[in-house]
Amino acid sequence: MTALLEVSELVKTFGTGEAETRVLRGLSLTLEAGEMAALLGPSGSGKSTLLTILGTLMKPTSGSYTMLGRDLVAADDRALTEFRNRHIGFVFQFHNLLPDFTALENVVFPTAVRMGRETPAARQRGRELLSRMGLEARIDFPSANLSGGQKQRVAVARALMNRPELVLADEPTGNLDRVSATQVMDLIAEINRDEGTTFLISTHDEKIAGLCRRQIVVGDGVVTG
Amino acid sequence: MLYALKIATRYLTASKSQTSLLVLGVAVGVFIFIFMSALIGGLAEFILSRTVGDISHVTITAEERDPAILISPDGQILAVVERGRSRTATLAEAATFVPLIETVPGVVAVSPQISGAGFLTRGAQVAQVSVTGLEPGRESAILNLDGYMIQGSARLGTGLIILGETLADDLSLRLGQTLRLQSSSGVSAVLTLSGIYKTGNGMIDASSTYVGLSTARTLFALPQGVTRIEIKLADLNTADATALRIRALTGLDAVPWTDGAAQLMEALNAQAQTGYFLKSFALITIVIGVASALLLSTYRRRPEIGIMRAMGAGRGFVIFVFVTQGALIGLMGGLSGAALGYLALLPFPSRDDFQVGTLPMDIMQGSYGLAITLTVIGAILASILPARAAARVDPVTAIGQ
Numbered sequence: 296m297t298a299l300l301e302v303s304e305l306v307k308t309f310g311t312g313e314a315e316t317r318v319l320r321g322l323s324l325t326l327e328a329g330e331m332a333a334l335l336g337p338s339g340s341g342k343s344t345l346l347t348i349l350g351t352l353m354k355p356t357s358g359s360y361t362m363l364g365r366d367l368v369a370a371d372d373r374a375l376t377e378f379r380n381r382h383i384g385f386v387f388q389f390h391n392l393l394p395d396f397t398a399l400e401n402v403v404f405p406t407a408v409r410m411g412r413e414t415p416a417a418r419q420r421g422r423e424l425l426s427r428m429g430l431e432a433r434i435d436f437p438s439a440n441l442s443g444g445q446k447q448r449v450a451v452a453r454a455l456m457n458r459p460e461l462v463l464a465d466e467p468t469g470n471l472d473r474v475s476a477t478q479v480m481d482l483i484a485e486i487n488r489d490e491g492t493t494f495l496i497s498t499h500d501e502k503i504a505g506l507c508r509r510q511i512v513v514g515d516g517v518v519t520g
Numbered sequence: 521m522l523y524a525l526k527i528a529t530r531y532l533t534a535s536k537s538q539t540s541l542l543v544l545g546v547a548v549g550v551f552i553f554i555f556m557s558a559l560i561g562g563l564a565e566f567i568l569s570r571t572v573g574d575i576s577h578v579t580i581t582a583e584e585r586d587p588a589i590l591i592s593p594d595g596q597i598l599a600v601v602e603r604g605r606s607r608t609a610t611l612a613e614a615a616t617f618v619p620l621i622e623t624v625p626g627v628v629a630v631s632p633q634i635s636g637a638g639f640l641t642r643g644a645q646v647a648q649v650s651v652t653g654l655e656p657g658r659e660s661a662i663l664n665l666d667g668y669m670i671q672g673s674a675r676l677g678t679g680l681i682i683l684g685e686t687l688a689d690d691l692s693l694r695l696g697q698t699l700r701l702q703s704s705s706g707v708s709a710v711l712t713l714s715g716i717y718k719t720g721n722g723m724i725d726a727s728s729t730y731v732g733l734s735t736a737r738t739l740f741a742l743p744q745g746v747t748r749i750e751i752k753l754a755d756l757n758t759a760d761a762t763a764l765r766i767r768a769l770t771g772l773d774a775v776p777w778t779d780g781a782a783q784l785m786e787a788l789n790a791q792a793q794t795g796y797f798l799k800s801f802a803l804i805t806i807v808i809g810v811a812s813a814l815l816l817s818t819y820r821r822r823p824e825i826g827i828m829r830a831m832g833a834g835r836g837f838v839i840f841v842f843v844t845q846g847a848l849i850g851l852m853g854g855l856s857g858a859a860l861g862y863l864a865l866l867p868f869p870s871r872d873d874f875q876v877g878t879l880p881m882d883i884m885q886g887s888y889g890l891a892i893t894l895t896v897i898g899a900i901l902a903s904i905l906p907a908r909a910a911a912r913v914d915p916v917t918a919i920g921q
Binding site: 347350352353372373376377379380381385387391392393394395396404405407408409410411412413453457 | 521522523524526530531534823824826827828829830831832833834835837915916919
């Protein structure tokens, strides 16, 4: 296995002076390509901040972060946006679909925004992903009309649209019932196995974490296990 | 950027009632703009047609020679010959210049004239009048005599005269009666009254008389040439430029009507300025309305903007989505307002059929294209601030909302 990403001595502080809060305190971590890892830790341990930094949505206060050989701390906003679009997928706890768009339109968004239009090829891949998620009958449904589990499966499909090397999932099953949660995790495991996509899943759920081959425990802003 | 256009359109169609209200607001602003343009423009046209519609738009008069001066060998002025009270200069080559002037673009009529003063005598009654000799066939070239005739005809043959209703009443004249006209040159002629007109202009109706050009030559002892050439234009607003053109073409002293109408031009300019203010206020209202609505939309869609940014949408893309929304709102509002304005102006009589007691609207002066263009530009400008605010949305904060 080769290292997909590597972070070293990552520090992130919020606020200044007396209000300064240090969330990450020199965190170091390496993720290999094709891994399926769970990110565990109590609330406030820095899991979400770490995911945000790994997703290039936020820059660390100090430390280094490289992915696919790119220094993502030095990159500017435009470069990070492009990198994020091509190489990183997101699955949020509350799915975060675009409510005025159909399931298919949500899935093809990452490709369409890069290409400047919805190409037939993108729509075809979007249909395939939705079919794989068991949503072929919901392709043209407005996303607002889907159930919670369906929305989260659409979100997984969207995260995979550009064939990213890394998918960051923040409590992807936290808002789902047990059946839907199992469906979503089975899909994630299947994609990880079949396509070698790396998943880093933040969760409080020990059962979900147990489905992952690696568990990374974060506590007080550093990796503790 | 087709995709940004799709998203902008989707956002607008997703909130149909809000978008409809916004477009309606813009349309009302455009309607006011168009209505004001038609009113101010129509009013200006009306005032101009009523004040200068019947006068010459460009006039060529013979230049008076400088007074003769007798100067002594040591440079002292010994004598100056005073200029005569009556016009003596003539445009000797008028016959040559008239066809040339008629070819100038925008010129609709040319009227060579001999004008002067005289006394009209009917029995014991005498009236001081102005006398204008017109070329037969060109009687209505400048003043629409044909249109103002209430008795008889405007055709001027040898030995015929036409005059205003007030003057005819003052001298108790009827059609076909003869009267004596003595010019300021001292020449008298007995003429037959062939027509009576009523222009509504007191001065013209009470003291102007018209005779044929040949009669005027006799009266003013002018065997050849004319004293002035009056020119009417299709668009009286082009008088300045046309006068310059004629001056360059003929070398004659062509004077536009605007030279003697400074006060009227000031009044019209002031009226136009008022119109600009009112139209500017309408545009400002549009800009504020669009900006505030889009700012609200930006705030409401913050989480979605955050998601888009997280999925790889750049700041430029987000800006384009919101600016496109502004442009679409401006375009829809502009087109609706223009259509609304046009329909509202349709019942008003046209410029030519204007009746006293109604608003002098000119549907052709609605500035429809300008209104739509300015509205789209205004809406785009109005959307820049919300668009920039949207592009600055922090995806992490927005997604967490």
